[in-house]
Amino acid sequence: MAQDGEDQQKRQEEIVELAPTNWPRTIGIVSISWATLGLSCLACGVALQVALGPSMLPEPLRNNPPPSMRFGTLQIVQTIISLVTSSLLIAAGIQTLRRSFSGRTLHLIWAVLSVLAVIYGGFAGWHQQQEQLIWARENPDNPIAKQTLQGQPFSLAIMGFFLCFFAAWPVFCLIWFGLIKRTAASFGAPPDKDFI
Numbered sequence: 001m002a003q004d005g006e007d008q009q010k011r012q013e014e015i016v017e018l019a020p021t022n023w024p025r026t027i028g029i030v031s032i033s034w035a036t037l038g039l040s041c042l043a044c045g046v047a048l049q050v051a052l053g054p055s056m057l058p059e060p061l062r063n064n065p066p067p068s069m070r071f072g073t074l075q076i077v078q079t080i081i082s083l084v085t086s087s088l089l090i091a092a093g094i095q096t097l098r099r100s101f102s103g104r105t106l107h108l109i110w111a112v113l114s115v116l117a118v119i120y121g122g123f124a125g126w127h128q129q130q131e132q133l134i135w136a137r138e139n140p141d142n143p144i145a146k147q148t149l150q151g152q153p154f155s156l157a158i159m160g161f162f163l164c165f166f167a168a169w170p171v172f173c174l175i176w177f178g179l180i181k182r183t184a185a186s187f188g189a190p191p192d193k194d195f196i
Helices: 002-017 023-051 073-097 102-138 143-150 152-180
Strands: none
Touching: 023 073, 023 102, 023 152, 073 102, 102 143, 102 152, 143 152
């Protein structure tokens, strides 16, 4: 009788441990949404930079556009990094939605790459701002140069805000998947063939 009670309790614990949980769906959807937003912003930014770029400037400035209107090596590298990390995050989100343990691994890889990308993005942004300041000092009569010199503290604050914003989800994923959800059982019941 006691053995039957223990067996039944053990079976119930196994069922509870493998019971579906909501967090994989939430994390998966947020990851896919975050990556889709990143790809959308990337596409718009590249399209505007390539299609319009210096052509948005008045005629006298087209020969000497400010660095922010040029698509340089740092921006190309940042674009490639963003494309890779966003694609990786979509894959991680899909695997997490499917409650596959590989979603954890993909999220961790993505989070580490993204933190490094945020650091690189900070460097690239700072470097571009320094080039913009040099350009502004060399072109003091230019209205864009005047705005650049007056708005430098504000632009640094904006860059700091965006660096923190872009680091938020990767840091969360590092903590969530690195410290909290470390086992396959924590993903809940594996999906059946009709799941996703």
